[in-house]
Amino acid sequence: MTTTHPETIARDPHAAGAALSIEGVTVRFGGITALDGVTMQIQPGEIVGLLGPNGAGKTTLFNAVSGFIKPDAGTVRLDGAEIQSMFPYERVTAGLGRTFQHVKLFRGLTVYENLLAAQHRHLSASPFAAMLRLPSWRRDEDEARELVERMLDTVNLRPWSQRYPWELSYGTLRFLELASVLSLRPSVLLLDEPATGIQQKEVEQLGPMLRRIRDDTGCAIFLIEHDMGLLMGTSERIYALDFGRVIAEGSPKEVSADPQVLESYLGRTRRAEAAGA
Amino acid sequence: MILAASRVPIVEVTTFGLAKGAVYALLALGLVLIYRTTGVTNFAHWGIGLMGVVFYFLLTSKAGVATPLAAGLAVVTCGFVGALCYRFVFRYVKRTNQLVLILIALGVAQLFTALSAMGFGFASTTILDPWLPISTVSVGSASLRSTQLIAIGAAIGIAMLFLPWFRYSRTGRALRAVAQNREAASLAGIDEHRYSTVAWAIGAALAGLALLLILPHASGERGGVITTADITPFGIYLIPAFGAALVGGLVNLPLAVVGGFVFGIAENALILAPEPWSSLRSTIAAILIVVLLLLHTERFFVARAEQEALET
Amino acid sequence: MRSTITAEEAIAEAEAPPAARRLSVRFPSLTRGRVITGGVLLGLGLIPVGVDAARNTTFWEYIGAYIAVWAMLELSVVVVTGYGGLISLMPFSFVGIGCFATGLAVSVWGWPFWLAVPFAALATVPISVAVGAASVRLKGLYLAIATLTFASALGETLFKWEAFTGGQAGHTIDRPKLGPVDFSGGFAFYALTMAVALVLVWMVHGLKSSRAGRAMLAVRDNEREAQALGINSTKTKLTALVIGGALAGVGGAFYLALLGSPAPAGFQSPYVDVSSVLLVVWAVIGGIEAASGAFLGAFALIVQQQVFQGAEKLFVFIGVYAALVLVVFLIFRPGGFVQVVKIQSERIRVNPARGIPETAGLVLFNVIVIWLIIHFGTVATKT
Numbered sequence: 001m002t003t004t005h006p007e008t009i010a011r012d013p014h015a016a017g018a019a020l021s022i023e024g025v026t027v028r029f030g031g032i033t034a035l036d037g038v039t040m041q042i043q044p045g046e047i048v049g050l051l052g053p054n055g056a057g058k059t060t061l062f063n064a065v066s067g068f069i070k071p072d073a074g075t076v077r078l079d080g081a082e083i084q085s086m087f088p089y090e091r092v093t094a095g096l097g098r099t100f101q102h103v104k105l106f107r108g109l110t111v112y113e114n115l116l117a118a119q120h121r122h123l124s125a126s127p128f129a130a131m132l133r134l135p136s137w138r139r140d141e142d143e144a145r146e147l148v149e150r151m152l153d154t155v156n157l158r159p160w161s162q163r164y165p166w167e168l169s170y171g172t173l174r175f176l177e178l179a180s181v182l183s184l185r186p187s188v189l190l191l192d193e194p195a196t197g198i199q200q201k202e203v204e205q206l207g208p209m210l211r212r213i214r215d216d217t218g219c220a221i222f223l224i225e226h227d228m229g230l231l232m233g234t235s236e237r238i239y240a241l242d243f244g245r246v247i248a249e250g251s252p253k254e255v256s257a258d259p260q261v262l263e264s265y266l267g268r269t270r271r272a273e274a275a276g277a
Numbered sequence: 278m279i280l281a282a283s284r285v286p287i288v289e290v291t292t293f294g295l296a297k298g299a300v301y302a303l304l305a306l307g308l309v310l311i312y313r314t315t316g317v318t319n320f321a322h323w324g325i326g327l328m329g330v331v332f333y334f335l336l337t338s339k340a341g342v343a344t345p346l347a348a349g350l351a352v353v354t355c356g357f358v359g360a361l362c363y364r365f366v367f368r369y370v371k372r373t374n375q376l377v378l379i380l381i382a383l384g385v386a387q388l389f390t391a392l393s394a395m396g397f398g399f400a401s402t403t404i405l406d407p408w409l410p411i412s413t414v415s416v417g418s419a420s421l422r423s424t425q426l427i428a429i430g431a432a433i434g435i436a437m438l439f440l441p442w443f444r445y446s447r448t449g450r451a452l453r454a455v456a457q458n459r460e461a462a463s464l465a466g467i468d469e470h471r472y473s474t475v476a477w478a479i480g481a482a483l484a485g486l487a488l489l490l491i492l493p494h495a496s497g498e499r500g501g502v503i504t505t506a507d508i509t510p511f512g513i514y515l516i517p518a519f520g521a522a523l524v525g526g527l528v529n530l531p532l533a534v535v536g537g538f539v540f541g542i543a544e545n546a547l548i549l550a551p552e553p554w555s556s557l558r559s560t561i562a563a564i565l566i567v568v569l570l571l572l573h574t575e576r577f578f579v580a581r582a583e584q585e586a587l588e589t
Numbered sequence: 590m591r592s593t594i595t596a597e598e599a600i601a602e603a604e605a606p607p608a609a610r611r612l613s614v615r616f617p618s619l620t621r622g623r624v625i626t627g628g629v630l631l632g633l634g635l636i637p638v639g640v641d642a643a644r645n646t647t648f649w650e651y652i653g654a655y656i657a658v659w660a661m662l663e664l665s666v667v668v669v670t671g672y673g674g675l676i677s678l679m680p681f682s683f684v685g686i687g688c689f690a691t692g693l694a695v696s697v698w699g700w701p702f703w704l705a706v707p708f709a710a711l712a713t714v715p716i717s718v719a720v721g722a723a724s725v726r727l728k729g730l731y732l733a734i735a736t737l738t739f740a741s742a743l744g745e746t747l748f749k750w751e752a753f754t755g756g757q758a759g760h761t762i763d764r765p766k767l768g769p770v771d772f773s774g775g776f777a778f779y780a781l782t783m784a785v786a787l788v789l790v791w792m793v794h795g796l797k798s799s800r801a802g803r804a805m806l807a808v809r810d811n812e813r814e815a816q817a818l819g820i821n822s823t824k825t826k827l828t829a830l831v832i833g834g835a836l837a838g839v840g841g842a843f844y845l846a847l848l849g850s851p852a853p854a855g856f857q858s859p860y861v862d863v864s865s866v867l868l869v870v871w872a873v874i875g876g877i878e879a880a881s882g883a884f885l886g887a888f889a890l891i892v893q894q895q896v897f898q899g900a901e902k903l904f905v906f907i908g909v910y911a912a913l914v915l916v917v918f919l920i921f922r923p924g925g926f927v928q929v930v931k932i933q934s935e936r937i938r939v940n941p942a943r944g945i946p947e948t949a950g951l952v953l954f955n956v957i958v959i960w961l962i963i964h965f966g967t968v969a970t971k972t
């Protein structure tokens with residue numbers, strides 16, 4: 001384990017100050033142990049990367065943290081509060097946001113309506129107020145539209161606002177997903193392979209954009225990514241995962257030189273070659 | 278059913294239940310085959326079967342064809358109708374679109390219901406001539422109807438022929454390949470459309486046979502009667518047939534056959550019960566079906582989570 | 590609208606697949622032209638009265654009231670299946686609950702009709718909640734099958750309970766009165782039901798542009814993503830079911846007032862399935878995602894019934910034609926009439942020289958088909 005980075009040693013893993021604290025999380029499916037006692041901390045405003053070959057358990061970890069999978073053991077804390085028994089939508093209210101590996105969003109709604117739907121947290125009108133067109137509904141709608149108008153310009157989606165998701169390029173779709181999740185004003189943002197499937201030109205824009213998001217909103221970002229340029233260039237700290245266990249932790253330079261990390265990637269390739277793939 | 282005051286007709290009721298179960302089993306077999314191969318939950322299954330009965334009726338009453346031959350031709354026609362359903366409709370709908378698939382199936386069900394009403398001459402009741410030999414068979418102290426025994430025998434016989442054929446024959450293996458993974462199958466040179474059509478044809482023919490085993494024989498020598506209750510989108514047989522198919526999770530063929538008989542017995546065992554329980558047959562079936570649905574949903578979610586774990 | 594197109598938009602335009610050929614479901618939302626839509630519906634609603642006035646008859650008022658009541662029933666399908674995405678094959682069972690609850694309240698307990706209507710809506714809530722509980726664990730197809738079994742179970746239990754249904758003939762009630770106004774007259778009742786139907790359409794339309802409505806659409810399209818955006822999907826589905834059930838309940842109350850005494854047999858298996866399937870099918874044809882689609886679907890269904898009256902065996906031809914129309918719509922225009930109107934008006938606006946003849950051709954084609962069906966239907970039944 002690479003723990004020579006001074007900041008890593010000085011930090012108390014159980015400090016109440018951690019934005020996201022994952023403690024001993026274990027997930028088993030039948031005979032497979034997908035996550036084995038994973039422990040990680042993300043400090044407020046940090047950008048942390050998560051690295052690992054396919055099948056390492058990265059998305060499973062995100063699913064466990066965001067509530068789509070129930071862990072068999074362990075605790076997840078968001079700003080000190082335990083969230084591991086909350087439903088996914090409750091964790092959103094607590095301040096957690098996440099994106100998915102394969103972007104789908106809401107295909108029956110335009111970009112504008114997708115963003116309106118994302119304002120759910122901030123609105124409060126009841127369905128009856130809507131059906132009777134009461135003033136409380138009107139106020140709600142005005143507020144929603146204002147929030148969306150601002151978001152459209154922030155993420156530069158205005159030209160697409162009346163389009164449907166299937167009319168957008170995959171890169172634009174990812175930006176829409178990002179805009180939707182940012183509408184939640186999360187304090188911790190889990191991004192699952194944001195660069196997959198988009199063109200190189202847009203990948204290069206992603207790094208600075210993530211840093212800008214962090215600077216503007218102060219949220220911490222936890223990033224799964226296979227694109228090494230993006231991962232190493234944006235993360236301040238990286239965890240490496242393999243077979244459900246944390247095998248390395250440290251600065252990008254340290255982790256990329258860590259022999260265990262290299263083995264987990266190359267070893268996979270070597271074993272695959274040996275098997276005659 | 279007349280309950281003799283001196284003796285509870287367990288054997289008769291059981292046989293009746295098994296005969297109903299035979300119909301459910303054949304319907305369920307078709308449902309599973311179609312679902313597995315093309316991903317369509319065939320809510321139109323009853324309607325397709327009705328088309329076979331319509332054809333049988335037209336052949337026997339209008340064209341004067343001998344009844345066993347008419348039955349055979351009707352079953353074949355039914356298969357043909359099923360093939361057309363796939364070719365002209367279901368082939369064009371994406372498998373993943375559950376809502377659209379169900380709505381289209383409902384539309385097709387509606388279509389066949391209406392065509393059947395037309396075919397039966399808009400009468401509120403239609404008499405069907407029987408095609409199976411009608412006699413009474415004595416087993417111990419019970420007197421059983423030959424038509425019921427034949428129905429049971431037919432279902433079991435067909436299952437015993439069909440299941441191994443599906444497993445081991447070339448066509449059967451091709452059908453299973455298409456069911457498993459359409460892309461892989463077509464890459465392996467298997468024409469998925471051709472085999473999907475075959476699956477629909479077989480499923481539809483089974484539906485036609487199932488209906489022809491029971492509908493023309495409900496009243497013994499006088500044949501059978503088609504009433505307005507039958508010319509509805511689902512009839513009274515399709516829901517238990519779905520239940521039977523669900524015993525196998527909509528994908529397991531032998532369990533669907535077993536499920537058919539289970540539902541037949543479960544429903545009709547209640548006849549022996551005192552009122553008001555004996556009129557709650559639909560409710561029993563409903564409870565059974567909901568339990569089965571919950572059981573299978575559980576497994577579906579776990580399997581999905583496992584799959585996702587492997588893909589991270 | 591837009592006067593210039595950016596390069597990006599032009600590229601996207603070229604790369605986007607043609608809307609008409611998408612086989613996957615694309616439900617357009619009707620957010621513009623609300624005034625026009627309201628006007629169109631009102632206009633359609635006034636046609637029966639116009640026909641009566643022109644022919645000096647009173648028959649078509651009854652048909653108008655029928656359309657209005659059926660529109661209320663269709664609205665419940667729009668909310669549950671169109672907005673909520675839940676495949677319920679038991680909408681007519683909810684109508685039955687509303688119907689007999691009203692009958693019970695009015696003819697047995699002596700309540701005024703106006704008090705019975707909200708009671709009818711409330712009476713549907715327990716069953717809506719039960720379906721909601723099922724919908725937590727059962728998705729899509731499985732829920733559809735479950736609702737089918739619920740419908741048949743209800744038919745065997747609730748709709749055979751004589752205290753509730755009022756016996757084999759059902760309850761009988763008179764048309765309602767409100768103070769000095771008596772709605773038992775043909776025209777008065779038609780005006781009442783049409784007004785109520787249009788108000789409900791307006792309310793359901795309003796639901797769509799709201800937090801709750803968008804939550805329903807989101808959960809329908811992608812439940813996981815909806816949850817990830819903070820939407821409580823269980824509560825959302827339950828809301829859709831309760832609102833849909835209540836709409837069916839209200840419709841059931843007016844259904845009773847319309848028919849006088851509907852028999853409970855119509856709500857038992859297998860007859861309840863006939864009506865439920867009819868409700869779902871015609872909601873799709875009208876446009877399942879739009880409140881106005883409910884009205885259009887009801888209008889089309891009832892008018893067809895009457896148009897084919899001359900063919901005598903109307904049940905058959907409705908079924909055949911409806912099924913064909915449904916299948917064609919689902920493959921090419923899954924948004925129903927609402928989508929057709931939207932696409933055609935867009936085409937006319939963009940290129941009138943092509944759009945108008947195309948639309949006229951479509952209308953003409955349908956008129957010819959209908960005429961042929963009537964003609965041959967009448968001929969066939971004369972032999």
